[in-house]
Amino acid sequence: MAPAGPTDTARALRTEGSVVISVDAMGGDRGPGAVVAGMAESAAKNPDVRFIVHGPEAELKRLIGRRRELANRCVIRDAAGVVTMEDKPSQIVRKGEGTSMWSTLESVRIGEATAAVSCGNTGALMALSMLRLRKLPGVNRPAIAVLWPSRNPGGFNVMLDVGADIRADAEDLLQYALMGASYARNGLDLSRPRIGLMNVGTEEHKGRAELKQANDLIAANTERGGYDYIGFVEGSDLPSDRVDVIVTDGFTGNIAIKTGEGTAKLVGDFLKQAFENSVMSKFAALLAMTSLKRLQKRIDPRRVNGGVFLGLNGTVIKSHGSADATGVSSAIKLAFQLAQSGFQERLAARLAQSVAAADGAGGPGGDGTQPVAPNGQKETKGAT
Amino acid sequence: MAPAGPTDTARALRTEGSVVISVDAMGGDRGPGAVVAGMAESAAKNPDVRFIVHGPEAELKRLIGRRRELANRCVIRDAAGVVTMEDKPSQIVRKGEGTSMWSTLESVRIGEATAAVSCGNTGALMALSMLRLRKLPGVNRPAIAVLWPSRNPGGFNVMLDVGADIRADAEDLLQYALMGASYARNGLDLSRPRIGLMNVGTEEHKGRAELKQANDLIAANTERGGYDYIGFVEGSDLPSDRVDVIVTDGFTGNIAIKTGEGTAKLVGDFLKQAFENSVMSKFAALLAMTSLKRLQKRIDPRRVNGGVFLGLNGTVIKSHGSADATGVSSAIKLAFQLAQSGFQERLAARLAQSVAAADGAGGPGGDGTQPVAPNGQKETKGAT
Numbered sequence: 001m002a003p004a005g006p007t008d009t010a011r012a013l014r015t016e017g018s019v020v021i022s023v024d025a026m027g028g029d030r031g032p033g034a035v036v037a038g039m040a041e042s043a044a045k046n047p048d049v050r051f052i053v054h055g056p057e058a059e060l061k062r063l064i065g066r067r068r069e070l071a072n073r074c075v076i077r078d079a080a081g082v083v084t085m086e087d088k089p090s091q092i093v094r095k096g097e098g099t100s101m102w103s104t105l106e107s108v109r110i111g112e113a114t115a116a117v118s119c120g121n122t123g124a125l126m127a128l129s130m131l132r133l134r135k136l137p138g139v140n141r142p143a144i145a146v147l148w149p150s151r152n153p154g155g156f157n158v159m160l161d162v163g164a165d166i167r168a169d170a171e172d173l174l175q176y177a178l179m180g181a182s183y184a185r186n187g188l189d190l191s192r193p194r195i196g197l198m199n200v201g202t203e204e205h206k207g208r209a210e211l212k213q214a215n216d217l218i219a220a221n222t223e224r225g226g227y228d229y230i231g232f233v234e235g236s237d238l239p240s241d242r243v244d245v246i247v248t249d250g251f252t253g254n255i256a257i258k259t260g261e262g263t264a265k266l267v268g269d270f271l272k273q274a275f276e277n278s279v280m281s282k283f284a285a286l287l288a289m290t291s292l293k294r295l296q297k298r299i300d301p302r303r304v305n306g307g308v309f310l311g312l313n314g315t316v317i318k319s320h321g322s323a324d325a326t327g328v329s330s331a332i333k334l335a336f337q338l339a340q341s342g343f344q345e346r347l348a349a350r351l352a353q354s355v356a357a358a359d360g361a362g363g364p365g366g367d368g369t370q371p372v373a374p375n376g377q378k379e380t381k382g383a384t
Numbered sequence: 385m386a387p388a389g390p391t392d393t394a395r396a397l398r399t400e401g402s403v404v405i406s407v408d409a410m411g412g413d414r415g416p417g418a419v420v421a422g423m424a425e426s427a428a429k430n431p432d433v434r435f436i437v438h439g440p441e442a443e444l445k446r447l448i449g450r451r452r453e454l455a456n457r458c459v460i461r462d463a464a465g466v467v468t469m470e471d472k473p474s475q476i477v478r479k480g481e482g483t484s485m486w487s488t489l490e491s492v493r494i495g496e497a498t499a500a501v502s503c504g505n506t507g508a509l510m511a512l513s514m515l516r517l518r519k520l521p522g523v524n525r526p527a528i529a530v531l532w533p534s535r536n537p538g539g540f541n542v543m544l545d546v547g548a549d550i551r552a553d554a555e556d557l558l559q560y561a562l563m564g565a566s567y568a569r570n571g572l573d574l575s576r577p578r579i580g581l582m583n584v585g586t587e588e589h590k591g592r593a594e595l596k597q598a599n600d601l602i603a604a605n606t607e608r609g610g611y612d613y614i615g616f617v618e619g620s621d622l623p624s625d626r627v628d629v630i631v632t633d634g635f636t637g638n639i640a641i642k643t644g645e646g647t648a649k650l651v652g653d654f655l656k657q658a659f660e661n662s663v664m665s666k667f668a669a670l671l672a673m674t675s676l677k678r679l680q681k682r683i684d685p686r687r688v689n690g691g692v693f694l695g696l697n698g699t700v701i702k703s704h705g706s707a708d709a710t711g712v713s714s715a716i717k718l719a720f721q722l723a724q725s726g727f728q729e730r731l732a733a734r735l736a737q738s739v740a741a742a743d744g745a746g747g748p749g750g751d752g753t754q755p756v757a758p759n760g761q762k763e764t765k766g767a768t
Contacts, residue, residue, distance in 0.1 A: 086587070149650065163584055166592055200547055200638040203470070208550055208635065235642030239650040251592065252639050254584040255632075258619030259640045263647040266533065266623040271655070 006112035009075045013050040019339045021332055022113035024104040025055035026082040027120025029322045032056075035119065036063040036070070038328025042336075043069040045329075049336050052107045054079045054100040079103040083120050085321060089127035096128055105132045108314040114339035115315035117306075117331050119323050125316065126164050126309060133314040138351045141165045141172045142311035143250070144318060145183050146257060151241040158184050158193075159238065161250040162257045162307060168249035170213035173197065175351075177218045179310040180245035181227040182350045186343040187308075187334075190244055192226060196233030198248035198256070206232070218247070226350075235259075306331035308338065311351075315344050390496035393459045397434040403723045405716055406497035408488040409439035410466040411504025413706045416440075419503065420447040420454070422712020426720075427453040429713075433720050436491045438463045438484040463487040467504050469705060473511035480512055489516045492698040498723035499699035501690075501715050503707050509700065510548050510693060517698040522735045525549045525556045526695030527634070528702060529567050530641060535625040542568050542577075543622065545634040546641045546691060552633035554597035557581065559735075561602045563694040564629035565611040566734045570727040571692075571718075574628055576610060580617030582632035582640070590616070602631070610734075619643075690715035692722065695735075699728050 013020050023039060025032040032055055042049055050073050053060060057078035064070050081099035083092055096102045101120050107113040109132050118125050126142065135142060143161035150157040160180050161168060168176070177195045184193035197215055199207040211232075219229050233243050235256055248256070275282065309316040315338050319331035338344070397404050407423060409416040416439055426433055434457050437444055441462035448454050465483035467476055480486045485504050491497040493516050502509050510526065519526055527545035534541040544564050545552065552560070561579045568577035581599055583591040595616075603613050617627050619640055632640070659666065693700040699722050703715035722728070 151650070151653075166584060198639065200550060200635055235639040235644075236646035236649075238643050238646050240646070248639075251584055252636060255582065255619040255636050256639050256643045259622050259643045260619075260647045262620035262622050262624070263644040264651055265620075266535070267648055267651045269535075 006110060007075070010052055010107070010112040013052070013073070013075055015050075018048050018050050019115075019336050020050045020052060020107075020113040021335050021339070022104045022107035022116045023051050023053045023332070024100050024116070024118035024120055025053050025060055026079075026100040027084065027118060027321075028319070028328075029085075029119075030324060032059060032063055034324050035328050036060070036067065037325035038323070038332060039074070040067040040069045041325050041329035042332040043067075043073055046333070046336065048340075049073070049332065051075070052077055052113050054103040054107070055082075056080055077103050077107070083124045085121050087121055087124055089121075089123040092121075092124040093127050093131055096124070101125060101128055102132070105129055105314075105316070108316070109133055114344075115317060115335040117317045117319060117328070117335050119319040119321055119328065119331075121321075122163060122307075122318055125318055129309055129312050129314070129316050133312045133316070136311050136313060136348055136351050139175055139179075139311035141168060141175070142309055143176050143179060144253075144307040145180060145310050146307045147187075148238055148257070148260065150239040152244065153241075154188050154190070156188060157238065157240070157244055157246060158188065159246040159248065159253055159257065160310065161248065161253050163250045163254035164309070166249070166251040168210075170210045170217050173210070173214035173247055173249070174217045174221060175311070176247045177221070177227065177229075177245070178225045178351060179347065180247060181225050182347045183308065183310060183343070184245050185226070186341050186346055187338060188244065192228055193244040194228045194230050194242070195225075195245045195247060196230050196237060196243035198246055198252060199232040199234065202232045202234060214247075306334040308334070310347065313348075315339060390494060391459070394436055394491070394496040397436070397457070397459055399434075402432045402434050403499075403720050404434045404436060404491075404497040405719050405723070406488045406491035406500040407435050407437045407716070408484050408500070408502035408504055409437050409444055410463075410484040411468065411502060411705075412703070412712075413469075413503075414708060416443060416447060418708050419712050420444070420451060421709035422707070422716060423458070424451040424453045425709050425713035426716040427451075427457055430717070430720065432724075433457070433716065435459070436461055436497050438487040438491070439466075440464055461487050461491070467508045469505050471505055471508055473505075473507040476505075476508040477511050477515055480508070485509060485512055486516070489513060489698075489700070492700070493517055498728075499701060499719040501701045501703055501712070501719050503703040503705055503712065503715075505705075506547060506691075506702055509702055513693055513696050513698070513700050517696045517700070520695050520697060520732055520735050523559055523563075523695035525552060525559070526693055527560050527563060528637075528691040529564060529694050530691045531571075532622055532641070532644065534623040536628065537625075538572050538574070540572060541622065541624070541628055541630060542572065543630040543632065543637055543641065544694065545632065545637050547634045547638035548693070550633070550635040552594075554594045554601050557594070557598035557631055557633070558601045558605060559695070560631045561605070561611065561613075561629070562609045562735060563731065564631060565609050566731045567692065567694060567727070568629050569610070570725050570730055571722060572628065576612055577628040578612045578614050578626070579609075579629045579631060580614050580621060580627035582630055582636060583616040583618065586616045586618060598631075690718040692718070694731065697732075699723060 025035045039051055052075045054077045057076055060076045064074055079100040083099050083101045104116050108116045142164050144164045145158050145160035146162050147156040148159055158180050160176050181193045184190050199211050222229050237243055307318040317331050317335045320327055409419045423435055436459045438461045441460055444460045448458055463484040467483050467485045488500050492500045526548050528548045529542050529544035530546050531540040532543055542564050544560050565577045568574050583595050606613050621627055691702040701715050701719045704711055
């Protein structure tokens with residue numbers, strides 16, 4: 001069903017300085033209307049963004065036709081099938097061809113778009129991404145990384161994995177450290193990111209066996225990965241300014257990120273109630289409007305919408321299933337920034353480098369653990 | 385070192401309607417001054433609370449002598465040793481006799497106090513509690529339960545385990561459900577608490593193998609445990625009003641609780657900054673003072689200070705290591721409430737009941753799992 005290569009219309013999207021993003025219009029909780037509205041919001045702010053959008057052609061034509069911002073900046077790729085939130089990843093891997101999600105990834109695979117954005121089923125998107133884009137050499141388990149509001153000067157920390165895989169052994173956690181450092185270097189512009197490993201305490205004797213092992217492995221690879229290692233961190237360090245990248249398994253990371261979001265939302269609701277409490281406080285809220293709006297913007301989860309899939313041959317951004325236009329637009333912005341910075345090529349190069357180094361050194365040191373990339377693959381994709 | 389039974393001075397503390405709390409003055413980050421200040425705060429508010437306080441006698445005498453609220457309501461038990469935050473639980477189990485923590489638990493063990501409060505090292509406190517107070521019949525792994533601010537009418541949810549043990553198998557999770565339900569019934573006054581099991585998604589096929597097994601086990605024991613089971617919940621449900629008790633392993637629970645606290649603190653700091661932003665917003669903050677103070681009180685982690693150790697022959701409350709007087713006083717209040725409600729006896733009775741039921745039924749159902757209490761002990765402690 002998918003075309004063998006870029007079509008002429010897709011080729012025509014690429015102009016000097018433009019970046020093409022492949023967008024899955026289907027599978028989000030709010031339907032294609034919210035996705036197209038998000039695309040329009042992005043297009044209005046950013047003259048260099050172009051889209052290939054995937055879903056049922058007639059409906060998309062109608063939605064896009066209403067948006068003047070999207071005229072001549074958008075190619076529609078017809079896909080009748082939709083991956084629902086209830087579909088199991090294993091089903092989609094077998095029968096997903098013909099869905100908008102499959103088609104969205106295909107545009108990245110064949111190179112007509114630089115990055116993909118989808119609001120759909122996370123598990124299915126990761127399974128399809130692994131099947132169609134393939135893992136980068138040296139990567140065992142890809143990870144999903146998110147930005148989280150923090151006290152750091154840049155305003156954010158990176159956490160990974162937040163749900164690609166519920167398991168991670170010590171070596172996977174080392175790979176997360178390498179990939180997270182690369183993401184922080186390119187996405188947050190930090191020359192030497194500080195890595196922390198999530199645990200239930202900062203003392204070295206605490207936590208599960210694989211965490212103690214990962215603690216040693218990550219500490220032994222600081223030079224190779226171009227990061228500093230600060231050791232164990234706790235849940236309370238998620239917004240801390242003593243760390244830039246928090247490494248954890250996908251089960252723990254998923255619980256942490258959702259707990260953080262839920263708590264921020266609770267406090268926000270309490271705040272709203274507090275200001276609706278009396279005439280006096282309503283008047284005060286009116287006066288403080290600018291400050292309150294700034295606060296709301298700082299803690300708005302839609303502003304950090306977009307989990308990046310790391311460890312694949314291609315950039316894929318998972319937007320929240322419930323994302324509205326603002327959320328979709330923020331995920332597109334992230335995709336655009338990463339595509340423009342050449343992040344994918346740099347990450348591949350960095351991982352290839354550590355594979356080569358691991359091959360040369362015969363493993364990351366005499367600590368009885370496996371070398372970084374036991375398969376010894378050296379193939380890279382346009383490394384700079 | 386510890387006395388063999390209540391001393392005469394300790395006996396004299398007990399008057400009609402009074403409740404004696406055993407307090408560890410040492411081991412917290414702020415030293416015995418903060419603990420004694422918290423005791424004084426409690427004593428000022430509550431005429432029925434009495435204390436046996438453990439630590440270096442000379443220092444405690446000096447601190448308590450300054451507090452008029454504590455006159456004639458406090459017995460000092462001299463203990464020179466201090467368990468530090470750096471001590472490993474295994475060391476303390478071997479060499480902890482003579483520490484204030486050991487002595488604090490001893491007062492509960494011999495019955496001269498109804499509940500214990502300590503700000504000290506959590507791991508050491510749990511290890512000593514298990515050694516000295518012993519586990520309740522039918523309990524494999526004791527758990528630490530905390531109250532968390534929620535949208536429920538009562539204002540709180542219960543979560544357990546938040547760090548007693550980093551492991552929990554399906555049967556442990558069932559015990560947590562039983563114990564959590566009992567705590568919610570007595571502590572939050574809910575006749576039929578709703579239990580949720582923490583996972584990375586609400587779909588039945590998601591998560592680790594032991595979670596799927598626990599899902600079946602907890603669902604099969606709703607009548608026995610006197611709870612409703614709502615299935616899997618996510619991190620975002622921590623403050624939700626669709627659940628009362630959230631069951632999880634101690635690793636995940638610890639990360640979740642610290643992430644929640646860290647996030648609430650971050651938003652609080654952002655809020656403060658927002659109101660310091662301009663003359664206008666400072667004026668607005670002044671006007672909104674009452675509302676803001678109410679909000680601060682609602683999200684103040686000191687107000688929910690106190691993890692309850694469940695599954696032991698005796699009530700032990702772990703206060704935050706960094707608790708100030710307000711935090712300590714809130715932990716004492718929780719200890720007092722639980723002691724007064726006869727929670728310990730009811731929990732023991734409930735667990736003994738399920739042990740008996742499990743013995744009778746030969747396990748919780750034909751799902752291939754172990755019965756609730758394989759050891760079949762039936763001994764209870766003053767069950768009502």
